[in-house]
Amino acid sequence: MFKKIPLLQELKKDTWVKPFLKKYKKTLVLAIFLGILTFFCAGALMFNSGYLISRSATRPENILLVYVPIVLTRAFGVGRPVFHYLERLTSHNWVFKMTSDLRVKLYKALEKDAVFFKSKYQLGDVLGLLSEDINHIQNLYLRTIFPTFVAWGLYVFIVIGVGIFSIWMGLLMLLMIGIMLVAFPIWSVIVNGARQEYEKKIKNELYLDLTDNIVGITDWIFAQRGRDYVKLHEQNEEKLMDVQEKLHHFDQIRDYLLQLVFMLVVVSFILWGGTYLGGSNGVYTGLANWIAAFVLCLFPVVDAFAVIPAASQETNVYKDSLVRLNRLQDNSFEEEKSEIKLIAPYDIKLDNVHFRYENGSREILKGINLDISSGDKLAILGRSGSGKSTLANLIRGDRVATEGAITINGIDVSKVGDQISNYIGVIHQTPYLFNTTILNNLRIGNEEATIEQVWQVLERVGLKDMVKALPQGLETMVDEAGMRFSGGERHRMALARILLKDAPIIILDEPTVGLDPLTEQEVISIFNRELKDKTLIWITHHLQGVEAMDQVIFIEDGTIEMQGSPDYLRKTNERYQKLKAIDEGR
Structure with missing residues (x-):
């Protein structure tokens, strides 16, 4: 018994x-x-x-x-x-x-x-x-x-x-x-x-x-x-x-x-x-x-x-x-990931991708098919819980698809291992800056970066004059979580970090949330200018700046409800037209 x-x-x-x-x-x-x-x-x-x-x-x-x-x-x-x-x-x-x-x-x-x-x-x-x-x-x-x-x-x-x-x-x-x-x-x-x-x-x-x-x-x-x-x-x-x-x-x-x-x-x-x-x-x-x-x-x-x-x-x-607790030491958590080197061009393909969390009752993504060619600019829209952030995590290899495959040049992203950061960079909606110097924060992206390279990326993101005006310049201590800087400045710092890393694929996870309209437009313009030669995957909750994208998809309940170029959707899709009108306050 x-x-x-x-x-x-x-x-x-x-x-x-x-x-x-x-x-x-x-x-x-x-x-x-x-x-x-x-x-x-x-x-x-x-x-x-x-x-x-x-x-x-x-x-x-x-x-x-x-x-x-x-x-x-x-x-x-x-x-x-x-x-x-x-x-x-x-x-x-x-x-x-x-x-x-x-x-x-x-x-x-x-x-x-x-x-x-x-x-x-x-x-x-x-x-x-x-x-x-x-x-x-x-x-x-x-x-x-x-x-x-x-x-x-x-x-x-x-x-x-x-x-x-x-x-x-x-x-x-x-x-x-x-x-x-x-x-x-x-x-x-x-x-x-x-x-x-x-x-x-x-x-x-x-x-x-x-x-x-x-x-x-x-x-x-x-x-x-x-x-x-x-x-x-x-x-x-x-x-x-x-x-x-x-x-x-x-x-x-x-x-x-x-x-x-x-x-x-x-x-x-x-x-x-x-x-x-x-x-x-x-x-x-x-x-x-x-x-x-x-x-x-x-x-x-x-x-x-x-x-x-x-x-x-x-x-x-x-x-x-x-x-x-015992499953943490189970072999299922110890899948070996060989360090695979990817070669350009970095074409991303999603083939019938499904995803649900272990023991989860709801399927987050349901059969997503998507092709992202090297240099493409893709905007992913959808309400909270629709699966857009999960899709971005799958593309980066942070999560593994329950069914289907996500590949870069035919290689499964989940097999790339920790080296995936060399190919995909991420800017989150609340970029985190550590309580150390500005220089150390920027070099997280590339520890071998020279002082000259750091000043170059700061100039590209529009922060060079601000940092030079500080008494200690690059050696200025950043407060915990970077609170001494404004929201727009923190986003530019995060972009400078990404530019130092020089990853060919960039994921922007709602980077303009919480910014005022003028700062938001300025940050979007800097992103578009500095990332024009890279593959860009932009997760956003509204349509500000999506005209610069090559392709827009809208995810609803784990499936792609609409897809196409901004111009095509504006002309043919009634739902997109309504969303655009709401976003513009019309």
């Missing part, structure tokens, strides 16, 4: 969690032992208190029969918080050391396989991996492994301890506490575990939606679909709230039934105490003083068993996190 539990199956082949069990096994054993001592002291405190109350109601034959329980009550009363504090200190210390090593291992794995990982997962998945999965692994120990070992340790102790007094009562406790430790957890895993897995899936989808839609918020605003964006987010929130309500309802029913079972355990002890300990036929025996002791000690100990069903139902979520 336990072999079929998904978490146990995944732990067998785990390379992320198991190594730390061996590495810090002494601390782990100590934490479990302290946890057992904590509940033992809590139960023993009530046990002594119950005995003391009963014994004090009768005339003791010896004062030690009362004095010793008083001393033990104080000892166990002090021992419970002390052992609880030490257990928390030890267990959290163990978990924090483990998760610290785990995070280092995760970042190294992501750094090693960054390109391939990005090709299969969206930004929201990466956020989910970093923010959710590590916490799940941490909770796996704090909420499931530690409490489970402690509960089973107490279970064995209680059954043996009660069995010393009565075999039949020991067997009854074996059954009834076993129901709390086995039946309720399995029921929770089957019913609520699936719901929790669905809850995690919805949370991941919210990560994806939020990252995609916030990055593309300007598209939503431009398309006047702001309310649709809010409605979409609210629908996902409603799904999450619905499943969380079902989880909470199930928890209430399960906890109620759990308390009923515990009540039966208490009643069983009372009846057993009244007959066995109280003496037969109502004849009093000295053992009657133990009835309250046995019954009262159950109440603090039951807390150790009550948390197990809730902890067990989360194993499906933990299993999913283990799968995601």
Whole structure:
């Protein structure tokens, strides 16, 4: 039965969690032992208190029969918080050391396989991996492994301890506490575990939606679909709230039934105490003083068993996190990419390209066919989520097509490897400048560039006079993210970086977003002038400057809805005419 539990199956082949069990096994054993001592002291405190109350109601034959329980009550009363504090200190210390090593291992794995990982997962998945999965692994120990070992340790102790007094009562406790430790957890895993897995899936989808839609918020605003964006987010929130309500309802029913079972355990002890300990036929025996002791000690100990069903139902979520982490070291993330040298002319061909993210429910691109000859100027339009940015990432090799092929001169771009940056440069809508000198920022494109070459590209993008006027010139420090420069200046810096690299293919990913109209027109003019001899792929959300393009395509729901030269579309395509009129404010 336990072999079929998904978490146990995944732990067998785990390379992320198991190594730390061996590495810090002494601390782990100590934490479990302290946890057992904590509940033992809590139960023993009530046990002594119950005995003391009963014994004090009768005339003791010896004062030690009362004095010793008083001393033990104080000892166990002090021992419970002390052992609880030490257990928390030890267990959290163990978990924090483990998760610290785990995070280092995760970042190294992501750094090693960054390109391939990005090709299969969206930004929201990466956020989910970093923010959710590590916490799940941490909770796996704090909420499931530690409490489970402690509960089973107490279970064995209680059954043996009660069995010393009565075999039949020991067997009854074996059954009834076993129901709390086995039946309720399995029921929770089957019913609520699936719901929790669905809850995690919805949370991941919210990560994806939020990252995609916030990055593309300007598209939503431009398309006047702001309310649709809010409605979409609210629908996902409603799904999450619905499943969380079902989880909470199930928890209430399960906890109620759990308390009923515990009540039966208490009643069983009372009846057993009244007959066995109280003496037969109502004849009093000295053992009657133990009835309250046995019954009262159950109440603090039951807390150790009550948390197990809730902890067990989360194993499906933990299993999913283990799968995601272990796949980082799977061979599927280690496809070797030979360094292939491309030869001009750099003709790009997309043949029946489909794309969906791994485990994604929606196909982003559906059968895209496109030819981009060397030196062509292509504009890609489409609303947020239509797939235009995904298409650009596929062309650059950052992602791998689910179906079909993307080639440059017949060579699959995904096989080019890291050398793709020698052939394709990218300017994003928010160019990033690092907190170092202007010179270092520009030389990122070409570390071998001379000072003379740097000044030449600055002159070409219209920044030479501005940089010369700075007190330290090229050695001027750029503030974090380049915030000391205006938006237009940051875009020109990014263009200068690209020009130093001298890549033959340039992708402009909405480079004019957030710029005022005059700056936008100036930046577009500089781009068109300085990139006239290169293949240009321009992703844009409106039609400003597209007249300079050789070809325009409009992507809608993953397919090309219209395609042609700007002049041809202006004359023949009614939808293009309407978009152009809206863009021009007519």
